[in-house]
Amino acid sequence: MLLDGNRYGHDDSIGHLGLTSTETGGLPLHKRKLTPMMLHLVETSAPSICGQPGLPERGLIGHVKFPASQYAGDNFPSQFSYILSHNGIAQSHNLDIALALHAAHQRHGNVVRIGFNHVSIATPEGLRTVYAHGNGFLKDIFYDAFVPHLPDVFTVRDRDEHARKRKLITNAFSPGAVHDFEPYMAVNLERWVAQLDRIAASPGKDGYAKLDIRPWCTFLAFDIIGDLAFGAPFGMVERGRDEVQSTQPGGPATYVPGAESLNRRGQVNNTLGWLPALRPWARYIPHPFFYKGLRSKANLHGIAVAAVERRLESVKESGTYQRRDILELLRRGKDAEGNPMPVDELIGEAHTQLVAGTDTVSNTSCAIIYWILEGERRNPGTILPRLLAELDAAIRPGSAIAAHGEVKNLQFLRLCIDESMRLHSTSAMGLPRVVTGKDGILCENEHFPEGTVLSVPSYTLHHNAEIWGPDVEEFKPERWLHATPQQKASFNPFSHGPRACVGQNVAHMEMALIIGTAFYRYDFKLYQQTLQSHEGFMKKPAECWVGIKLRNNKA
Ligand code: HEM
Numbered sequence: 001m002l003l004d005g006n007r008y009g010h011d012d013s014i015g016h017l018g019l020t021s022t023e024t025g026g027l028p029l030h031k032r033k034l035t036p037m038m039l040h041l042v043e044t045s046a047p048s049i050c051g052q053p054g055l056p057e058r059g060l061i062g063h064v065k066f067p068a069s070q071y072a073g074d075n076f077p078s079q080f081s082y083i084l085s086h087n088g089i090a091q092s093h094n095l096d097i098a099l100a101l102h103a104a105h106q107r108h109g110n111v112v113r114i115g116f117n118h119v120s121i122a123t124p125e126g127l128r129t130v131y132a133h134g135n136g137f138l139k140d141i142f143y144d145a146f147v148p149h150l151p152d153v154f155t156v157r158d159r160d161e162h163a164r165k166r167k168l169i170t171n172a173f174s175p176g177a178v179h180d181f182e183p184y185m186a187v188n189l190e191r192w193v194a195q196l197d198r199i200a201a202s203p204g205k206d207g208y209a210k211l212d213i214r215p216w217c218t219f220l221a222f223d224i225i226g227d228l229a230f231g232a233p234f235g236m237v238e239r240g241r242d243e244v245q246s247t248q249p250g251g252p253a254t255y256v257p258g259a260e261s262l263n264r265r266g267q268v269n270n271t272l273g274w275l276p277a278l279r280p281w282a283r284y285i286p287h288p289f290f291y292k293g294l295r296s297k298a299n300l301h302g303i304a305v306a307a308v309e310r311r312l313e314s315v316k317e318s319g320t321y322q323r324r325d326i327l328e329l330l331r332r333g334k335d336a337e338g339n340p341m342p343v344d345e346l347i348g349e350a351h352t353q354l355v356a357g358t359d360t361v362s363n364t365s366c367a368i369i370y371w372i373l374e375g376e377r378r379n380p381g382t383i384l385p386r387l388l389a390e391l392d393a394a395i396r397p398g399s400a401i402a403a404h405g406e407v408k409n410l411q412f413l414r415l416c417i418d419e420s421m422r423l424h425s426t427s428a429m430g431l432p433r434v435v436t437g438k439d440g441i442l443c444e445n446e447h448f449p450e451g452t453v454l455s456v457p458s459y460t461l462h463h464n465a466e467i468w469g470p471d472v473e474e475f476k477p478e479r480w481l482h483a484t485p486q487q488k489a490s491f492n493p494f495s496h497g498p499r500a501c502v503g504q505n506v507a508h509m510e511m512a513l514i515i516g517t518a519f520y521r522y523d524f525k526l527y528q529q530t531l532q533s534h535e536g537f538m539k540k541p542a543e544c545w546v547g548i549k550l551r552n553n554k555a
Contacts, residue, residue: 208547230307266536268293430455
């Protein structure tokens with residue numbers, strides 16, 4: 001079936017991505033004169049974005065028709081506007097890409113072409129099809145931009161190599177292993193409440209001490225992962241500063257901003273992921289977005305090198321290691337042939353846990369705090385009394401922090417966490433996968449040939465009023481008590497299938513401990529009017545101003 005361009009987003013403007021003409025230099029992109037440099041970028045990006053090793057060759061625009069051209073016509077300027085507006089430009093303007101994609105879906109429907117050869121499908125069927133076990137799809141070359149120094153479990157595209165890596169790391173995330181992580185989380189949480197207590201001791205006129213809770217969530221998530229994946233916290237909570245030790249190969253130890261490095265890295269990777277032709281040149285572009293972003297990648301790698309070196313040294317000195325943390329379980333992991341990871345690979349996988357486990361948990365925790373308070377602000381008396389009653393009944397009186405056993409099965413707490421994850425959608429944009437197999441795939445009554453890139457944007461699925469009802473934008477934890485099969489099938493915080501989040505158990509444990517402790521210990525006041533976000537690979541709250549004071553039961 002030949003598809004109707006309009007229906008699938010054939011649109012020469014860039015308004016569908018939420019960009020204003022000011023943000024694109026005063027003119028819609030397709031009306032701007034293309035410089036030779038721009039033309040080169042487009043021509044070299046096209047085959048690299050569309051072409052996958054081992055798949056049939058696809059040609060340049062205007063020469064050979066490539067599969068998804070049917071979704072948006074063969075008009076060159078419109079395709080140019082698609083590729084550059086979708087992420088590259090949006091990213092460097094710090095825009096919320098998930099919102100832009102959402103607007104595109106609201107305007108054009110559930111199936112929208114968003115790149116040369118890339119179609120976004122915002123339906124539960126799309127989710128089932130694109131991320132299914134056994135469909136043979138591969139991660140797109142988008143992920144190559146994220147490779148630290150060697151492909152890791154997150155970036156590797158080859159199926160067999162991914163299965164090997166996943167087997168090597170899986171033992172670090174079993175429920176039993178995760179149970180042993182609690183003491184490492186607890187000690188950092190105790191430091192966190194000590195700092196928040198200190199802040200709460202200097203209240204303003206309204207009786208609350210005002211703070212931006214977002215960086216404090218980041219410091220805590222960094223320190224917990226530092227403890228779990230690198231053997232010691234980074235000391236960010238203690239210092240109250242974004243500062244981490246990093247070592248470049250053969251160089252001295254230096255201190256770098258860990259969270260800022262993570263943000264910059266995420267943004268530049270995302271941009272270079274969508275614009276692969278830029279990758280070899282990016283380091284020469286005299287714009288801080290690129291040179292600072294690339295330096296941040298090196299910083300983060302240096303953080304992993306420093307931590308793994310420390311661990312291997314202490315194992316060498318003592319002959320064994322007592323801690324049962326993620327790094328130790330990775331170090332002891334074996335592949336199917338019984339081989340452990342070489343040191344380089346161990347550094348890469350530890351680095352992956354740092355990246356995957358901090359950004360996600362910190363941004364999600366901050367968003368949960370916001371949404372619980374926003375839910376209470378909008379409908380007073382419906383959220384906090386219920387949550388506090390549950391926490392007060394479960395947590396031992398006089399405890400500074402919650403124990404996992406006390407909070408892991410609290411129903412209303414879990415409903416609040418799920419509802420916040422739906423509304424915020426930390427992993428918001430579609431995660432691109434390439435259709436493999438000569439028959440292609442059928443989805444939403446359309447045929448997508450081999451080589452097409454497909455993705456399903458979680459934010460759009462989580463905000464579809466047809467799925468969630470007219471109150472889709474409201475924080476209603478109780479909706480989960482009577483969620484329909486379609487709603488359950490549309491909830492996608494951790495992705496699905498063979499590449500789904502391996503750290504879900506760790507994430508849920510951390511979030512229950514952090515949110516349970518925070519609301520058990522403090523009265524909150526919400527100063528933040530709306531939660532503005534920006535995106536790297538993940539959707540991050542920009543700031544979240546709250547007031548805190550110790551609850552009466554903690555006086
Ligand atoms: C709220 C917290 C978290 C969220 C929302 C989240 C979400 C996700 C998502 C959506 C993916 C799929 C990414 C893709 O396909 O491109 C993923 C993968 C992954 N996550 Fe998480 N994650 C969280 C916490 C964690 C934690 C705490 C860890 C480890 C300590 C972790 C480790 C990983 C790893 C290693 C992968 C790659 C898995 C693979 O490709 O086999 N995540 N996560």
